[in-house]
Amino acid sequence: MSNMNFSKAYCKNCYKCLRSCPVKAIKFENEQATIDEERCIECGHCLTICPQNAREIKSDVGVVKLAINSGKKIIASLAPSFAGYFDVEQGRVVAALKKLGFSIIEETAVGAEIVADLYNNYIVENKRDVYITTACPSANYLVEKYFKEIIPYLIPVVSPMIAHGKLLKEKFGEDSFIVFIGPCLAKKSEFEYFLKDNVINAVLTFDELNSWITEAGIKIHELEEENFNVNPYSKGQGFPMGGGIIEAMGSELKQSSLSVITVSGMEECIEVFNSIKNGDLKDVLIEASACKGSCIGGPVMVKNGENYYTKLRKVKNYIKSRKNYNDPINTEVPTNINFNRKFTEKSIKRAIATEEEIIAIMKKMGKYELIDELNCGVCGYNSCREKAQAVFEGMAETNMCLHYMRTKAESLSNEIVENTASNLILLDGEMNVREMNPAAKAIFKIQSQNIIGKPISLLIDDTDFKNVRESGENIIGKKVAYPQYGVVFIENIVYLQKQDMVLASMINIMTEEKNKKELMKVKENTLNAAQEVIEKQMRVAQEIASLLGETTAETKIILTKLKKIVAGEDVE
Incomplete structure (x- = not known):
């Protein structure tokens, strides 16, 4: 037939076309809907309800x-x-x-x-x-x-x-x-x-x-x-x-x-x-x-x-x-024209999956037990098993199960949030805490029930958060210290305009700050030692000046360079 089909479009997983099709003649591949000619009865309603208006009609x-x-x-x-x-x-x-x-x-x-x-x-x-x-x-x-x-x-x-x-x-x-x-x-x-x-x-x-x-x-x-x-x-x-x-x-x-x-x-x-x-x-x-x-x-x-x-x-x-026309004409059936036609069987040849194949496909869709089979029809099929059969026939994809994909996405995102070392805080437009990951709760030594829904100002200064929301300008890489918690953060704060929320990712760099102080002490001790060496060398140089002559000046230059190197200064 090839008289109608879906044009290329950004299918947004609504599956309205498939739900409207009584014979399930719509195939999904790489999230693009196409009409299967062999199964189609050409009623055309799938094209009219597409929210993308993705239709091609000859x-x-x-x-x-x-x-x-x-x-x-x-x-x-x-x-x-x-x-x-x-x-x-x-x-x-x-x-x-x-x-x-x-x-x-x-x-x-x-x-x-x-x-x-x-x-x-x-x-x-x-x-x-x-x-x-x-x-x-x-x-x-x-x-x-x-x-x-x-x-x-x-x-x-x-x-x-x-x-x-x-x-x-x-x-x-x-x-x-x-x-x-x-x-x-x-x-x-x-x-x-x-x-x-x-x-x-x-x-x-x-x-x-x-x-x-x-x-x-x-x-x-x-x-x-x-x-x-x-x-x-x-x-x-x-x-x-x-x-x-x-x-x-x-x-x-x-x-x-x-x-x-x-x-x-x-x-x-x-x-x-x-x-x-x-x-x-x-x-x-x-x-x-x-x-x-x-x-x-x-x-x-x-x-x-x-x-x-x-x-x-x-x-x-x-x-x-x-009916008001004055010249009604009743048409009689002409005997010289053949108005007969034949109807023939055009049954669809379908491959039916075995029970083992259905179970294997169901597992790929996250359906491990009977309780997992919601049979909600969101994907366009009346039951999860019917959808599994469609997957077997190449008419559907496993990721068409929105509940499974949502659970999978939420599970993955939760794993990332729960296990990240960054301290994540989500605030609403009123600067109340909506979410806080375990790392942040550990830093601030607080439980969810004691802070969710309450102002962040109970824990830390909320000035930066308010500024980001009001100005719409994000803060990236700002260093802030909270001595009361013994932490130094590099904070990244962004405003989520559509949700009217503020998301903060705060990385604790206290260990790096401590290491930096230790390094400065090492540098300071080295500089002091170098200074002592120079002073001692100068005294010796003065005593034997007559013997070393100009060699003393060269030694001073070399030791001075050594001092600069230890101090991290440029040496010309």
């Missing part, structure tokens, strides 16, 4: 532009749900399409009416315990990939998009260029399935169309309203709404002995499909839609900002207004 706008420039007859099949997406009068949307270069604009509802009649015919001619509508491609993919047992219950009829495409090709010729425009991402892969039949030549979402209108500089609110090239009121206009298919099937369905069940949303579809699989449902017609609220609740519609009920009201009002 666009056919360029293909349509090329077709327009080539002089082909460009025909739009516009899904009725457009009335809920665009915040303008419906005639202005038609006008915008014509301004972009479309020759003919019809509603996909024409195809939907054909499909409704074909559903009725199929039910009359074929005895089944269960019938499942097939207008929703994502619901069809769900059955083909995950519920192979109920494939025979899928009504083998094309969707309204394909049905309308076949009608348009018959009407305007094989050379016409048919573009479906709607709210569904899965339609992009559905049209590719029928590509060899030359039924639909391109698919655009409402988002793509809206962006194209803006890019072309068309001010849609200022356009004169125009009518569809064919303006029938069609019972197929209700297809985008929950229960709309059943309503479109009309009296013929009502006269049958079938019960009807409308389900929208992938979780509801899975539940009812499981019931069918288990044999719990008999003599029913299932209207199945992958999106909550049917097509009006689809991913493209949701991203438009308005809530579902606002869009539903707009579509209902639009359909109601269409």
Whole structure:
């Protein structure tokens, strides 16, 4: 399919996409989410909820532009749900399409009416315990990939998009260029399935169309309203709404002995499909839609900002207004066009881990005992064992367990803080002690319960801490002495602005200070000894001056240099 995926983004371990995916078709590798085509049912909701807006959707706008420039007859099949997406009068949307270069604009509802009649015919001619509508491609993919047992219950009829495409090709010729425009991402892969039949030549979402209108500089609110090239009121206009298919099937369905069940949303579809699989449902017609609220609740519609009920009201009002047309045309099913289709099993081949392999993976996730299995679902999987199976299949990573990673990080940081020789003190904005590591508590000879939450000024002067917080300028490498504790610190104090906290790392250099004093004593004693040697040598030199002569001066110079060397002075 390859029509949609996540773009490269900084995944922040939220796993919202995976939690939203009912079939867990999202793979994580190096903390980057990607969609696994083989498992995906193309509902598209994972892309719409990504907080990074990291989505790549294959666009056919360029293909349509090329077709327009080539002089082909460009025909739009516009899904009725457009009335809920665009915040303008419906005639202005038609006008915008014509301004972009479309020759003919019809509603996909024409195809939907054909499909409704074909559903009725199929039910009359074929005895089944269960019938499942097939207008929703994502619901069809769900059955083909995950519920192979109920494939025979899928009504083998094309969707309204394909049905309308076949009608348009018959009407305007094989050379016409048919573009479906709607709210569904899965339609992009559905049209590719029928590509060899030359039924639909391109698919655009409402988002793509809206962006194209803006890019072309068309001010849609200022356009004169125009009518569809064919303006029938069609019972197929209700297809985008929950229960709309059943309503479109009309009296013929009502006269049958079938019960009807409308389900929208992938979780509801899975539940009812499981019931069918288990044999719990008999003599029913299932209207199945992958999106909550049917097509009006689809991913493209949701991203438009308005809530579902606002869009539903707009579509209902639009359909109601269409009833006022004076030239309603009821479309009959053409006998020279084949509207049948086949559904085939596309089950996922999965490698199942052994119990030993699951246990080994669980241990890598920090799950050693049953109590460690929180089954919280934060990672996107319903249980820790399910997540371990996903790791085995290469769909997930062990570090996707946030509780484990948090425990691991806290444990590591605690080990570092608890065992560091530096004296660490964390203060809040009021200069009260929030944390103090063991080294600091040992220096100040105090227990946590006696200082946590109390002012640091009870222990030491807080002037430096206050200055850092108020000025925002950190103190690095300042030497301070606290004789009452017998320590000399090199203090580093930083202000954590986001947390409004002050962190101090204070290194005790008392030992080094003592060593420095001892060294100074050694130097002083050496200097005194050198001075005595010089004085004694001078006395001897004076006594034997006549014998040594100028040698005495040289000796003085040498001894003076020795003195400077001991004192640590430069010797020229």
